[in-house]
Every structure is written in C-alpha cells, then in structure tokens.
Amino acid sequence: MNGAVDLPLGTPELEFRAAGDTLVRRSVLPSGIRVLSERVPGSRSATIGFWVAVGSRDEHPSDSGHPATFGSTHFLEHLLFKGTAARTALDIAVAFDAVGGEHNAVTAKEYTCYYAKVQDRDLPMAVEVLADMFTSSLLDPDEFESERRVILEELAMAGDDPADVASERFFEAVLGRHPLARPIGGDPETIGAATRDAVWEHYRANYRPQDLVVTVAGAVDHDRVVADLSRALAAAGWRLDDEGAPVERRDGGPATLVATTALTVVEKPNEQVNLVLGVPGLVATDDRRAVLSVLNTVFGAGMSSRLFQEVRERRGLAYSVYSFAPGYSDAGVFGMYAGCAPRNAATVAALMRTELERLAHHGVTPDEMERAVGYLGGASALALEDSDTRMSRLGRAELALGEFADLDEALRRVARVTADDVQALAADLAARPVSLVAVGPVDEHAFRSVVDQPEPRTDVA
Structure with missing residues (x-):
C-alpha cells in the first residue's frame, strides 16, 4: 500500500494489502450497508462494531421543528442491550459471557458504536446477536424507565468527578452554541424529560440499512461476515434487495465558533x-x-x-x-x-x-x-x-x-x-x-x- 486509499461511497468493492500484510476489504451492499474488514495474520480473535454516524450533536431541541430528542442517543446505547423479540437482556449477556467475550457500546459526539470482541470461532454468534440488537430492540417501556434511573446515576457519578466537569465545561466554553458543545450523555434535565416515543422515533429514523457500517478486524473472513450479516438482517425483516445509497458523510467545512466565555x-x-x-x-x-x-x-x-x-x-x-x-x-x-x-x-x-x-x-x-x-x-x-x-x-x-x-x-x-x-x-x-x-x-x-x-x-x- 502506497498512500491512503480513498473510500468512495459509490464503489461497491475494494480490496488492498496494508502494513503488516493485513488484508483490507470493503463491500457496499445494494441496500447501502457498508462492511469493512481487516484480516490480521496470526490473529485468533476478532473485534466487530456496528456503527451509525449519529451522536449527541444530532439530537434536536424541542423548538427545532423536529421531535425533541435530547438524550436519545445515550438512551439507545443502553436500551439496545435490554432485549429484542428473540432475546432477553440476560440472553444477550449470556451469549457473550459463555464464550469469554466482551461486548459494549460507546456514544460519541458524531457516532454510536455497538461492539464485541470474541474468538474467531465465535464471530458468527457476535454478528447474529449484534444484528438482532441493532435492528430489533423493543425499547420496552418498563426497561426505559429503569434505564432512565441508571443513566441519571451515571450522570451523577460523572458530576462528582471534577475532571469530567471541567472537560464538559471546556467544550461548552470553546464551542459555544455549536451542537458539539453539548454533553454526550445528556444532562439530568434532558434525560428526565426524554420520552420513550421520542427515543423510538430517533431509533427508527437513524438505524436503517443506509446508516449501518459494520467493521471487523482480526481473524476475519470477509465473505463469511457479509453472508452471516445478510442472513441475520434478513431474518430481522430488513429488505436487503432494495436499492439504497449510503448516507453522505458530514460536510468537513470548518464551522464558525463563538465561545461563550473565556x-x-x-x-x-x-x-x-x-x-x-x-x-x-x-x-x-x-x-x-x-x-x-x-x-x-x-x-x-x-x-x-x-x-x-x-x-x-x-x-x-x-x-x-x-x-x-x-x-x-x-x-x-x-x-x-x-x-x-x-x-x-x-x-x-x-x-x-x-x-x-x-x-x-x-x-x-x-x-x-x-x-x-x-x-x-x-x-x-x-x-x-x-x-x-x-x-x-x-x-x-x-x-x-x-x-x-x-x-x-x-x-x-x-x-x-x-x-x-x-x-x-x-x-x-x-x-x-x-x-x-x-x-x-x-x-x-x-x-x-x-x-x-x-x-x-x-x-x-
């Protein structure tokens, strides 16, 4: 590999060797789903992530002309682990614990990722469980209220950490009214005001085939991952034969920032x-x-x-x-x-x-x-x-x-x-x-x- 490799959204297949003789492959499926893998020689494990380019900056206030969705991104990070029609929250936890795997999620300012790390032999299971979580979360009303309390406890813990407080205030001070200035996890007011219906609308609007990016690294067979993923998503009711283009990447032009205070x-x-x-x-x-x-x-x-x-x-x-x-x-x-x-x-x-x-x-x-x-x-x-x-x-x-x-x-x-x-x-x-x-x-x-x-x-x- 000599130089960076461009990743055009309209190119259906890419394959190239990278440093360390790894094999990088990328497939853009007809529905707009993107799958990227990096096969690492000698690896016996793999890490897989299901991504959407939706973070805390993409939430809407109540006066935006859209349904109020402040706090929805963080809520979804929690709720997608709380059960589907096929699996309870315990089933999801047991699936990974039974094989010594790790699974978690991260909400960021511009994306959300649900990921797992497993042995190579358990990668098909990870694909199936993460696909079920991603497509078919119930967002059960009782679980919603339970997780509201959990998130409020999480925010209280962060509020007791002066380094966290300083970091949040710093972003607010430097970025001013830009959406990136908002705290990733929300705050007690927005989490307390969030409704299950608003979070559900946020989920359905942003967790679609054209939004989904799946990345896998380690001991991975790209074709096998694509096949396992397609099968799991089809079982969830996604119409993978429908033509769709991946969502466009964000505009990279610098925004005008007005700091709130020095x-x-x-x-x-x-x-x-x-x-x-x-x-x-x-x-x-x-x-x-x-x-x-x-x-x-x-x-x-x-x-x-x-x-x-x-x-x-x-x-x-x-x-x-x-x-x-x-x-x-x-x-x-x-x-x-x-x-x-x-x-x-x-x-x-x-x-x-x-x-x-x-x-x-x-x-x-x-x-x-x-x-x-x-x-x-x-x-x-x-x-x-x-x-x-x-x-x-x-x-x-x-x-x-x-x-x-x-x-x-x-x-x-x-x-x-x-x-x-x-x-x-x-x-x-x-x-x-x-x-x-x-x-x-x-x-x-x-x-x-x-x-x-x-x-x-x-x-x-």
Whole structure:
C-alpha cells in the first residue's frame, strides 16, 4: 500500500494489502450497508462494531421543528442491550459471557458504536446477536424507565468527578452554541424529560440499512461476515434487495465558533483544582492533522513533553498534566489539562498558556522533532496490536475521513512534518481565543491575568 486509499461511497468493492500484510476489504451492499474488514495474520480473535454516524450533536431541541430528542442517543446505547423479540437482556449477556467475550457500546459526539470482541470461532454468534440488537430492540417501556434511573446515576457519578466537569465545561466554553458543545450523555434535565416515543422515533429514523457500517478486524473472513450479516438482517425483516445509497458523510467545512466565555469557575470543595485551558482546534480532515500530532506530542504527550517537564518535573506543581486535540467534522479543540493544589492553580494556568506561546514564538528543537516522530511511530504500532484499535480505525476511516491510511502512510505523513510547520501551527493556535475552566476551591480573581475576560462566569456546585 502506497498512500491512503480513498473510500468512495459509490464503489461497491475494494480490496488492498496494508502494513503488516493485513488484508483490507470493503463491500457496499445494494441496500447501502457498508462492511469493512481487516484480516490480521496470526490473529485468533476478532473485534466487530456496528456503527451509525449519529451522536449527541444530532439530537434536536424541542423548538427545532423536529421531535425533541435530547438524550436519545445515550438512551439507545443502553436500551439496545435490554432485549429484542428473540432475546432477553440476560440472553444477550449470556451469549457473550459463555464464550469469554466482551461486548459494549460507546456514544460519541458524531457516532454510536455497538461492539464485541470474541474468538474467531465465535464471530458468527457476535454478528447474529449484534444484528438482532441493532435492528430489533423493543425499547420496552418498563426497561426505559429503569434505564432512565441508571443513566441519571451515571450522570451523577460523572458530576462528582471534577475532571469530567471541567472537560464538559471546556467544550461548552470553546464551542459555544455549536451542537458539539453539548454533553454526550445528556444532562439530568434532558434525560428526565426524554420520552420513550421520542427515543423510538430517533431509533427508527437513524438505524436503517443506509446508516449501518459494520467493521471487523482480526481473524476475519470477509465473505463469511457479509453472508452471516445478510442472513441475520434478513431474518430481522430488513429488505436487503432494495436499492439504497449510503448516507453522505458530514460536510468537513470548518464551522464558525463563538465561545461563550473565556473564564468559567465551578466552585467545588475538592482537594485539587482541575484546570482545562485551550482554544478552537482543527477539523478531522484538516491537512495539518499530522502537524498537530507532532505538535501535541512535543507539547503535552508523554513524560518528556514540555508541559510534563515544566509543570511536574521542574516545578512539582501537578501530578497529571497533558494536552489533547480531538477533531470533528466541522470543529475541533486543542486543550491542556492539569490537576493541582488550589494555591498553585493560577501559576499552573499561566504556565500552560506561556508554554503554548513559547512554542509559537520559538518553535521546536531537532531533538524534539526526532523524539516526537519516534513516539508517534511506536505508540501507533503498539496500539495496532489490539484488534479493537484496528476495528475503530476502519470505522473512523469510513464514517469521518473517507480514506484509509495504514501505519506506513500515517508515519510517512508524520515524517514529512517540519519544525517550521509545527511553529506555524502553534502560532495559529496561540492566536485563537483562549478559554479556561477551573473546577475546585478557587476564586475567579486568581485567573484574571491568564484570560482576557473582565466578567467571568462563576457557578457554584
């Protein structure tokens, strides 16, 4: 494989070899269902995921002209495990437990995935059970109310975690009124107001053949998976002979963002202050994503990164400190996190911003560039030892990127990044509006010199 492979929605079959002599195949079925597999030599297990490109950003408020669906995506993540006409919730659990398999789901801002990891001999069972869950969930009213209570407990647990609170508030501050700013799991108000009918409509509107992407990695026979999947979906009543095109991918043009505030302080009686400081970042398809990977590695990934060395090693001001850079179809964030004693919070926040500005003004050293390239290569190779990572890479390639880049291509892109590229991107990021969130026993006045916001918002929780 030389270069990334495009994944056009209108191409029914693709097959190519990737790094490590894996075999990647992709089929677009007549109904619009897409199946991607990566066969890994020597593997004895496989991870399979059923994906839809529907996440928390796709829910509608009550005044949108659509039925109110806030919280529906998270509800479905729970409810699809609660039983179908053919299987109870216990049957689903036993099917995987009896073979030592793993099964779960994840709701994200732009997708939902239901997945399982099993031995190769148990992959047909995983296909059958996940297909039944995906197509035929009952959304039983009693189970709905039971899961409402479970989700509220989950949200309460997250609300007690200051790092979770800081992260949610950071996305809200940076992304403003953009739908990506909303919490993935909903909040107690939206979960409490959600109705079974609204969740059912959300389910029927978005879990259709043209929405479904199935990805499998590990010990997998592509033709067998397609046959098993087609049989299971036909048994559920899906008309697979009907012609249908896959849903279009999201528009990748950057959205206009208006930050809600430069400074948010949530006063909590904790032992530490949890800080998140950052700026709007890059979209997932930005040509500079490889540059951002190098920048993020130099700046805040690993124990040799600038943030770790300056904040923890030289000054001893925090135990955990790092940077992160998620990208979505039309927005992204670049952020820095640290947890520290209240008396050090203002100093740590100032150091994080100063380090970003220092990177923008003075760039990176040859040693840092070499170390970042080595870090990214090693970390990527180690991650791909796991079929879960390979399965997720296929899903991201199909749903978000429209191309598949193997390890060799990813490293080629990183190797082409120059120190000037990194400095230019750092200067771009450093010039963007800064938002700071602090959660803990601290007063907002401590941060006035870090952000340009004369009237910070303060919440007490």
